[in-house]
Amino acid sequence: MDETHGTLTDEPGLPGMPAAAPVPAATPYRVLARKYRPQTFDDLIGQGAMVRTLGNAFSANRIPQAWMLTGVRGVGKTTTARILARGLNYLRTGQPDTGPTVSMPELGLHCQAIMESRHMDVLEMDAASHTGIDDVRGIIDGIRYAPVSARYKVYIVDEVHMLSEKAFNAFLKTLEEPPPHAKFVFATTEIRKVPVTILSRCQRFDLRRVEADVLAAHLKKICAAEGVEAENEALAAVTRAAEGSVRDALSLLDQAIAHGAGAVTAAGVRDMLGLADRSRIVDLFEAAMRGDVPAAFAELRSQYDAGADPAVVLSDLAGFTHLVTRLKLVPGAEADPTLSEAERVRGTQFAGRLAVRALSRAWQILLKALPEVQAAPRPLAAAEMVIVRLAYAADLPTPDEALR
Known part of the structure; x- marks a missing residue:
């Protein structure tokens, strides 16, 4: 310590060499x-x-x-x-x-x-x-x-x-x-x-959970104040992960800024959170609901190889099933600002084609399977068996239809 200036210095220089320059004290970062x-x-x-x-x-x-x-x-x-x-x-x-x-x-x-x-x-x-x-x-x-x-x-x-x-x-x-x-x-x-x-x-x-559109707008304002470029889809992903908690959202945004070296992108946030691409979740949903097991397996394996957690993939799949059900039953549900363009457009198409009974059955299968996949010694294999269950149950009739 240099007592005259109050600054930190390195070890004394070797004989005949100049002394080390003082190191200025860094300003602590505030999250x-x-x-x-x-x-x-x-x-x-x-x-x-x-x-x-x-x-x-x-x-x-x-x-x-x-x-x-x-x-x-x-x-x-x-x-x-x-x-x-x-x-x-x-x-x-x-x-x-x-x-x-x-x-x-x-x-x-x-x-x-x-x-x-x-x-x-x-x-x-x-x-x-x-x-x-x-x-x-x-x-x-x-x-x-x-x-x-x-x-x-x-x-x-x-x-x-x-x-x-x-x-x-x-x-x-x-x-x-x-x-x-x-x-x-x-x-x-x-x-x-x-x-x-x-x-x-x-x-x-x-105190209420903060609504998704309000929280997303708040994050956008903070990014502007920090001089950070942020994609809307990335902020929507952070908002979804925060579940209405402002502190969680800001902590995730802090991490995303560091992860992306000052730029917040949708791909960077997905990589940081271990999520799959939302459009690829829609592809997996489509393959499973039309009973195409090979295509569904290939998509699940591709997402797993890209770093997505099988349990998170199934959780996202359940979330998309819930979204399609809302789009089918709730007028104006497509106006949610946290939805990606793929979710909004293709989700509306699925809502027009799929029956409520099929969506309800898919939700029950995914909900009951999540704890199994989380506890399984081989999560990918467990997730594949859930996809098989989902694909073969997609076109099954309800009990009253079977009786008729």
């Missing part, structure tokens, strides 16, 4: 999920109903003592809790105090510290690692003191379902009648594990 974490209620995507309810409650000064935020991983529960704490304590320097608000056009007096989890009056606790009654007792003992600088003391308890039974019981009285300067925000992915006595004392918000 996309952290870099683009929402800062205000306007940044939250797909949660309009919750934001509207909170805005009306703040405007009418009908603010409850506790909120319960629930939903699958990655939809923004902890982020929403921090934004909620920021809204409760929002105050602009040199401006009159207008009380809690969901409209935060600029950083307030407490905003930066709250969003960075270092504000003295906004305490975050991870219930997964602080499960006991002693941890809750620390909150109860400190809640009687007024906030140091903010309007409210806000206690954010993440994964609250991990608290022990005694810890929950210790919370009950304080949660029902807290001092006026204290608010609680709970977050959990397992709402059924939270006692009803706790739920009845909270205002509950179920």
Whole structure:
């Protein structure tokens, strides 16, 4: 270490050779999920109903003592809790105090510290690692003191379902009648594990999975901000794999950008996720449903040789079967933005030709076969036997047709 400049240096040079040049400290990389974490209620995507309810409650000064935020991983529960704490304590320097608000056009007096989890009056606790009654007792003992600088003391308890039974019981009285300067925000992915006595004392918000078109548009905006070229089909594949979770989508996008050396392509995403080409899944579906076993075997083997996992291929095949059924029964289903052109066009053709009974039987065969293929010592052979079952069952009559 060069003490005069505070920079890292290599080993001292050999006698008569110049000393090694100092190595500048690298700026740590921030993953996309952290870099683009929402800062205000306007940044939250797909949660309009919750934001509207909170805005009306703040405007009418009908603010409850506790909120319960629930939903699958990655939809923004902890982020929403921090934004909620920021809204409760929002105050602009040199401006009159207008009380809690969901409209935060600029950083307030407490905003930066709250969003960075270092504000003295906004305490975050991870219930997964602080499960006991002693941890809750620390909150109860400190809640009687007024906030140091903010309007409210806000206690954010993440994964609250991990608290022990005694810890929950210790919370009950304080949660029902807290001092006026204290608010609680709970977050959990397992709402059924939270006692009803706790739920009845909270205002509950179920954060929804983000819809596919909204999530795809969000990813496109982030790619533009990062200067990354991304194909629409690649973003659609990432959106499907994320299953409505924004954090999962951003993590996959981060990986896809690294995988493609700065360019996100459909082929690169398929390779990264171990997926088969969507158009080739349609080819496999067509061969199986017309009973052409040799062609179906050849297509399955080709996808396997290209790196696709047999279990993932069958899962995609089941997904396409479900899509054809939706296209047959649901008007306007072809407008889904996550569909590829091959899925949209050829899926509509299959929907016009195949009966619901054939599609239903194919779905049942694939659904029951998935665990078999995943557990099989030779997954490709197991997948081929499923294709045989599918091909020979495609044209079988239903029991009532056989009776007739």
